[in-house]
Amino acid sequence: MSSHASQPASGGCCPHAAKACAAPSVYGMIAEFDVVGDVRHAAEQARKAGYTKMDVHSSFPIHGIDEALGIKPTILPWIVLCMGLVGMTTGILLTTYCMADWIPHPSWLVENFKGYRFIISGKPMLSIPAYIPPIFELTIMFSAYTAVFGMFLLNRLPTLSHPLFSSARFRRATQDRFFLAIEAEDKQFDAKQTESFLQGLHGVLAVETILD
Amino acid sequence: MSHPTSQATAVLTERDNIGDDPRFRAPLVTGVNDFTSVTDIVASIAERKPNLYWWIAFGGAATLCGFFFSLLGYLVLTGIGIWGNNQPVAWAFDIINFVFWIGIGHAGTLISAVLFLFRQNWRTSINRFAEAMTIFAVCCAGIFPALHVGRPWLAYWLFPIPNQMAMWAQYRSPLLWDVFAVSTYASVSLFFWYAGMVPDFATLRDRSKSKIGQFAYGLFSLGWNGSARHWHRFEKAYLILCGLCTPLVFSVHSVVSFDFATAQLPGWHTTIFPPYFVAGAIYGGFAMVLTLAIPCREWFGMKDLITMRHIQNMARVMLATGLMVCYAYAMEFFVAWYSGAHFEHSLFLNRPFGNHRWGFWAMFLLNCSGPQLLWFKWARNNLWVIMACAMCVNAGMWFERYVIIATSLSRDALPSSWAQFSPTWVDLSLLTGSFGLFFTLFLLFLKFLPTIALSEIKTVMPQAHEHAHGHAHLHGHDRAEEKH
Numbered sequence: 001m002s003s004h005a006s007q008p009a010s011g012g013c014c015p016h017a018a019k020a021c022a023a024p025s026v027y028g029m030i031a032e033f034d035v036v037g038d039v040r041h042a043a044e045q046a047r048k049a050g051y052t053k054m055d056v057h058s059s060f061p062i063h064g065i066d067e068a069l070g071i072k073p074t075i076l077p078w079i080v081l082c083m084g085l086v087g088m089t090t091g092i093l094l095t096t097y098c099m100a101d102w103i104p105h106p107s108w109l110v111e112n113f114k115g116y117r118f119i120i121s122g123k124p125m126l127s128i129p130a131y132i133p134p135i136f137e138l139t140i141m142f143s144a145y146t147a148v149f150g151m152f153l154l155n156r157l158p159t160l161s162h163p164l165f166s167s168a169r170f171r172r173a174t175q176d177r178f179f180l181a182i183e184a185e186d187k188q189f190d191a192k193q194t195e196s197f198l199q200g201l202h203g204v205l206a207v208e209t210i211l212d
Numbered sequence: 213m214s215h216p217t218s219q220a221t222a223v224l225t226e227r228d229n230i231g232d233d234p235r236f237r238a239p240l241v242t243g244v245n246d247f248t249s250v251t252d253i254v255a256s257i258a259e260r261k262p263n264l265y266w267w268i269a270f271g272g273a274a275t276l277c278g279f280f281f282s283l284l285g286y287l288v289l290t291g292i293g294i295w296g297n298n299q300p301v302a303w304a305f306d307i308i309n310f311v312f313w314i315g316i317g318h319a320g321t322l323i324s325a326v327l328f329l330f331r332q333n334w335r336t337s338i339n340r341f342a343e344a345m346t347i348f349a350v351c352c353a354g355i356f357p358a359l360h361v362g363r364p365w366l367a368y369w370l371f372p373i374p375n376q377m378a379m380w381a382q383y384r385s386p387l388l389w390d391v392f393a394v395s396t397y398a399s400v401s402l403f404f405w406y407a408g409m410v411p412d413f414a415t416l417r418d419r420s421k422s423k424i425g426q427f428a429y430g431l432f433s434l435g436w437n438g439s440a441r442h443w444h445r446f447e448k449a450y451l452i453l454c455g456l457c458t459p460l461v462f463s464v465h466s467v468v469s470f471d472f473a474t475a476q477l478p479g480w481h482t483t484i485f486p487p488y489f490v491a492g493a494i495y496g497g498f499a500m501v502l503t504l505a506i507p508c509r510e511w512f513g514m515k516d517l518i519t520m521r522h523i524q525n526m527a528r529v530m531l532a533t534g535l536m537v538c539y540a541y542a543m544e545f546f547v548a549w550y551s552g553a554h555f556e557h558s559l560f561l562n563r564p565f566g567n568h569r570w571g572f573w574a575m576f577l578l579n580c581s582g583p584q585l586l587w588f589k590w591a592r593n594n595l596w597v598i599m600a601c602a603m604c605v606n607a608g609m610w611f612e613r614y615v616i617i618a619t620s621l622s623r624d625a626l627p628s629s630w631a632q633f634s635p636t637w638v639d640l641s642l643l644t645g646s647f648g649l650f651f652t653l654f655l656l657f658l659k660f661l662p663t664i665a666l667s668e669i670k671t672v673m674p675q676a677h678e679h680a681h682g683h684a685h686l687h688g689h690d691r692a693e694e695k696h
Contacts (some may be wrong), residue, residue, distance in 0.1 A: 035675075036677070057437055059251070059667060060443075060668070060671050060676065061667070065440045066440070073448075074445045074448050098380035098383060099384065116378070116379065120382055123384045130384040131384075133463070133467055133470075138396075140459070140460045141396040143456050144400040144453055147452045148403040148453070151449035157436065157442070158434035158435050160430060160431070161435065162437055173418075174438050175247070175251045175419065176246070176251055
């Protein structure tokens with residue numbers, strides 16, 4: 001909510017100066033499509049036109065959209081690998097520590113570790129083969145939790161509010177329509193030019209300006 | 213409202229997608245459906261008031277579930293002496309039910325993860341179902357070992373928590389491996405299921421007319437907006453999860469089988485147990501998926517999405533895994549004979565002819581004979597026959613665990629400690645009641661959650677592929693086009 005008096009209150013947006021504009025600021029502009037191919041071509045054309053801060057919204061993953069938008073491969077698999085190794089290390093340390101009857105330590109260090117000297121099924125104190133199932137399960141547990149939570153965090157979810165949710169039209173993005181959204185923060189963004197660019201795309205059904 | 217290409221889609225009847233002609237790719241969604249109508253079919257189940265079938269089923273299931281929890285209260289207050297367990301049959305219905313339910317859970321992960329890695333696109337119609345079934349089956353399974361410990365309020369001793377007694381969980385014991393395997397499996401399956409549902413919760417949020425619906429679905433959807441960047445990470449996470457769940461699902465029932473195989477008891481101490489248990493789990497799990505899917509598609513108008521082809525594919529998997537189970541039965545007898553071990557001989561003669569012979573013959577007839585009908589095309593085309601076969605397997609797999617546990621324990625290597633086992637009314641009621649819990653949870657799932665993975669089923673529709681303008685296009689061609 002701005003108190004800038006010199007700007008018209010009902011303008012929606014002001015051309016060429018989105019950042020300086022103080023009246024209801026603009027989040028961006030969306031174009032609606034109903035054919036998968038059209039939105040993909042639209043994304044390609046927008047990228048050719050020099051737009052970078054843009055996204056496609058759809059109810060399912062569209063094949064080829066990553067290339068069209070220039071989305072770089074996610075770092076997620078590497079994070080999962082690291083956490084998997086952390087899980088494996090945790091498993092090895094946990095099992096060997098819990099079952100140990102002796103812990104290596106420098107002679108000057110006072111220790112009162114007695115261990116849990118309980119032999120079962122004739123296995124030695126350090127019986128790595130018997131520890132493999134817990135180690136394996138902990139590896140999987142750490143990796144899988146990381147895959148799920150890491151994915152949501154990298155996506156910056158949960159974020160329950162988003163400017164796009166103010167559009168009634170956009171509700172169909174999770175159902176049967178496809179949207180190309182160009183943000184006002186994009187250097188190329190210009191209310192008039194971007195609107196005419198979006199209107200000119202093949203198969204476009206509607207173009208709407210989204211307020212922030 | 214429909215999209216231009218969908219007009220050209222040929223009208224397909226239910227029967228049209230069950231052909232075996234390799235020149236034509238069978239459609240996975242039949243009827244004249246586009247993204248709009250598929251969304252409507254699935255979302256409307258959660259949106260409209262449930263029909264009479266649902267209320268009848270829910271009434272029955274919830275009553276049974278209430279009975280189950282009252283019995284649990286009685287059991288915890290009284291002690292497990294009200295079970296029929298004795299020495300030497302210290303593992304009885306509690307462990308039988310545990311293995312039975314955890315086995316059913318396996319089909320869910322198999323359908324979700326293993327079939328995904330093998331690019332079996334038909335899984336998209338049934339994976340949500342099967343995953344839900346996994347979660348609920350694991351809920352039922354988890355209750356039994358927790359009660360089996362005798363003092364369930366001390367069940368936290370199973371976990372490696374530092375404590376004043378200076379005692380640790382025993383990592384050399386397969387029973388502890390089970391704790392790790394089952395808790396990993398339960399939580400990973402839950403997150404996998406939930407993560408897959410997030411985009412569909414967003415669909416329900418955006419369609420919901422009620423304030424409560426918008427709030428609840430909005431909360432669970434975490435603010436999902438279908439961004440291509442989000443989908444990119446989502447797909448990657450999904451692939452990783454499938455890769456992780458595949459070894460996990462095989463490990464879980466292998467570990468369950470170690471509970472038996474590492475013991476010295478005749479009939480348990482065999483190396484065939486891990487693959488035999490996994491095959492049996494998938495067999496029983498697919499039977500349960502069929503048991504749930506066949507009535508659901510009839511009653512909730514999902515015949516275009518869960519088509520006859522899906523049912524037939526599941527019937528085929530059930531037949532194949534059933535044969536593996538029969539092979540394992542035969543191999544157990546062969547190894548018992550070939551081992552030359554006196555106690556093994558005696559036990560395997562005892563199974564078909566001894567004190568629990570009715571259990572053995574029930575298992576043999578239900579698991580090895582009934583489902584063989586599915587070799588025939590007419591049988592695979594008849595939903596009643598498929599349903600009957602699935603029911604045979606549901607019961608047969610319970611008897612399999614009964615035979616493994618009760619016969620071996622009641623006739624161990626020391627004849628002086630032999631004893632008979634007979635279940636009490638509490639044993640039988642807890643088994644029946646656990647179905648009440650399972651079906652209550654499943655019916656609530658049917659009513660409130662996205663029953664079919666909308667975002668996944670849309671990707672296997674021809675409209676999701678740019679150049680499929682109604683004519684028979686092969687997937688490989690589409691993929692090649694996308695590379696440009």
